Amino acid sequence: MLEESPSGVTTDVLGGRYRLGEVIGRGGMSSVYTARDQNLGRDVALKLFAPQAADADELKRQEAEIRLLATLNHPSLVTLFDAGVDTRVPDQPRPFLTMELVEGQDLRSRIRHSCVPLDELSVIGAGVADALAYVHGLGIIHRDIKPANILLIQVRPGEPVRPKLTDFGIARIVDGTRLTATGTMVGTAAYLSPEQAMGSPLSPASDIYSLGLVLLECIKGTVEYPGSAVESAVARLHRAPEIPDDLPTEWQHLLASMTALEPLERPSAGDLEVALRHALVSPESAPAELAEEPTRVLPALPARQPSILPPGLSEQSGPSGQWEGSGTQSTARTTARKPAPRTSADRHSKPTAAKRRRRLRVGAALATAVLLGGAAAVTVAANSPEKPDVVPYPSVSGTLGDHLVELQRSVEP
Known part of the structure; x- marks a missing residue:
């Protein structure tokens, strides 16, 4: 026996x-x-098992736990440091485990303080589900998921607490040798799965059911199936857990699927983790679909302004595309022409007509420059007492050149 002081140390x-x-x-x-x-x-933290020297099966189970825990390595599992056997009493060897000492409280104490908000519960549930996905992948069933076996740690101030799953004292290897007597219930009665209560073969879905009852207790603040071991076990076979109606629809469906009577209807630990992680994302922060960008319509080109031509010229184009005079008028006017139907000959001659129109625009611009230059010359001549020099103009041939010569003569003093 251990020698304990009055203070329990x-x-x-x-x-x-x-x-x-x-x-x-x-x-x-x-x-x-x-x-x-x-x-x-x-x-x-040192876990010392009770002496079970007379029960060979119990010793095998304890040794199996030591070998099992030595292989586990996951951030949501309590880390095993060492294992040994206390042989101070030769005929009563006591296996022990040394594990990391987790500072903080367990989930049972957290529930006693108050109900757990859904955002905090999502973090806790997702961490436990991640740990279960890891151990289930190794063929391990925990078999005793309950609030007291979920430790809560604060990694950084201001961040949500993170869970660590502990106490694999009654864990077993899937398809391994059954280490407990036939018909014996192993686990905490209030969180047993229906198959555990009936003594049926277990599967990873048994841990999912127990976790579902734990999450439901965190929300409601009360144990779903209280009472003695027999009362608690029988109750879950006669009624489904009562899920609050005011929960979001996603949470109602999730808890209902986790606590389904049929193990095959329960989600896997991996799917459960994904669902709980998704519950942490608000609709506002979820990425939205990219909106299809509409085809951009370019603005219409501004209407072409009438060209400013010298007096005596009009913007009238004959069939040949040449500029034609309309007498000595004081203003320029534009004669609108209705386009004639296009013929095969017009289509073939289109490049030539385009070149002619470009030459016409160049001529109009040149005429405008000449007109402005002539006006400036008239202004200088009116204000100067001396006879101004005649401004030479470039030589322009054709009808346009004749009009320019006439214009130059009209402004001479």
Whole structure:
């Protein structure tokens, strides 16, 4: 027996290195102590199993747990540091495990304080589901999912707490040798799956059912199936869990599927993690679909303004596309012409007509420049007492050149 002081602190050293501290947890098959690793100078949690020397099957189960936990490595699982056997009583060896000491509270204490908001519950549930997906992939069933086995840690101030799943004391290997007596219920009665209550073969879906009851308790603040082991076990076979109507529809469907009576109707741990992670994303922060960009319509070109021509010229084009005079008029006018139907000959001659129109535009621009230059010359001549020099103009041939010569003569003093 361990020698305990009045304060509950022992003075024993196990395995030649672990000095036991106070009891921080106690169950039917083991007790958990704080301990000091004297070799490494760190605090650990030490789980000491009750002596079961007379039961060979129990010893096998305890040894299986040690080998099992030694292979697990996941951020949402309590890390195993060491394992050993306490042989101080030769005929009553007691296996023990040393694990990381998690500072904080368990989910059971959190529920006693208040109900858990859905956003916080999504983080807790997704972390546990991730750990279960990992152990289920290794062929392991936890078989004792309950609030007391979910530890909550605060990694950084201001961030949501993160869960760590612990106590694989009654875990078993899928398809392995059954290490408990036939018909014996292993686990906590209030969180047993229907197949556990009936003593039927278990599967990873059993852990999903238990987790569903844990999440429901976090929301409601009460145990769904209270009472003795028999009352609790029978109740879940006669009625489905009562899910609050004021929960979001997604949560109602999720909890209903997790606690389905038929194991095959329950989601896998991986699918459950995805659903709980998705519950953390609000519709406002979810990425929206890209809207199809409509075809851009270019603005219409502005209407072509009439050209400013010298007096005596009009913007009238004959069939040949040449500029024609209309007498000595004081203003320029534009003669609109209705386009004639296009013929095969017109289509073939289109490039030539385009070139002619370009030449006409150049001529109009040149005429405008000449007109402005002539006006400036008239202004200078009127204000200057001396006879101004005659401004030379470029030589232009054809009808346009004749009009320019006439214009130059008209402005001479």
